């Protein structure tokens with residue numbers, strides 16, 4: 170079939186809206202009609218050329234929601250008409266990783282997904298016979314996409330696509346890092362670095378977990394009001410702190426935070442986040458993705474004295490299991506999404522979503538198909 174899509178032909182260039190050829194689903198695959206997709210910082214990171222795994226030409230996008238329109242041979246858990254959220258972290262429920270409760274990083278299709286291909290090593294997208302790469306196994310910047318069955322979470326049919334698409338990345342990454350990765354306890358003190366689309370969800374995750382103090386750190390003072398709406402109790406602008414930020418935060422939290430989260434992708438901030446965690450037990454979680462080749466550093470004594478440094482991908486969530494639950498949390502009013510969707514647009518205007526992100530004007534832009 171022919172579908173409209175935003176194509177990334179090369180790093181650093183705007184996406185172009187084109188008609189592309191899409192082959193139907195093969196064994197274990199599903200054809201999905203996208204209804205909405207968020208535009209995330211990670212799409213911009215790949216488009217910029219800084220992503221070492223970035224492949225071109227490609228159809229980007231990894232934060233979608235839509236409806237199943239066809240299934241390939243062997244598909245047993247989804248059928249035409251099901252509402253789904255594509256998963257860039259799949260859940261096969263059989264691999265060594267899925268069987269280990271310590272991780273959510275299913276490896277069943279990792280190798281081909283990393284090469285921008287379906288599990289059989291080929292692509293379903295092309296233009297004039299030239300192969301177009303898939304992206305993160307999801308490619309949601311197209312009216313229709315093909316994804317492996319294990320990379321689709323079935324969700325309830327009354328959930329609005331234009332909001333729950335955000336659960337495909339930002340919401341789950343932020344809230345999940347708090348509840349699945351860090352397992353923040355009631356009464357904990359939390360510091361969140363970076364109050365963008367991910368950091369705000371860490372904040373609402375911390376509120377959901379019952380944190381007693383939620384400190385937000387951002388260079389942009391315009392982020393304060395929205396973060397307060399989601400549960401931030403104290404705002405710190407590093408540009409307004411006299412002297413070193415770390416002792417300031419240690420003092421504010423009366424000895425250090427129980428949990429800190431880096432939601433920027435800045436290796437210097439990652440160090441600050443570790444070092445303002447409480448001596449003896451504080452845990453710092455890296456969520457931000459740093460540029461290719463960058464490294465983190467600290468004095469080893471920071472770890473010897475009981476601070477823990479760890480990371481979180483897709484919030485530690487197991488997509489097919491946890492994403493439907495997070496959709497329920499939204500539908501039951503336990504978490505909020507609507508105020509974070511600051512802009513919507515048709516596919517033709519998708520490049521505006523990147524401009525709004527770079528200027529710091531948007532939290533999330535959502536493309537409506």
Ligand code: NAD
Pocket residue numbers: 209210211214338339342362363364365366367368386387388389392407432433434435438455456457458459481482483484532
């Ligand atoms: P964003 O651009 O919306 O937000 C970043 C925020 O950090 C902004 O508010 C900005 O003002 C602030 N900031 C920048 N530099 C700062 C500094 N030095 N000190 C304090 N604040 C600073 O980005 P986002 O969409 O929230 O994504 C955040 C990061 O998370 C990105 O690196 C993204 O690639 C990554 N990410 C990771 C995962 C994962 O699974 N680990 C998933 C999605 C996104």
Ligand code: DAO
Pocket residue numbers: 209211231258274275276279338458482483
């Ligand atoms: O299993 O090796 C692996 C890859 C897991 C990919 C996790 C990606 C999380 C960070 C990228 C941000 C996604 C929007």
Ligand code: ZN
Pocket residue numbers: 259260261262263264265266267274275276277
């Ligand atoms: Zn698996």
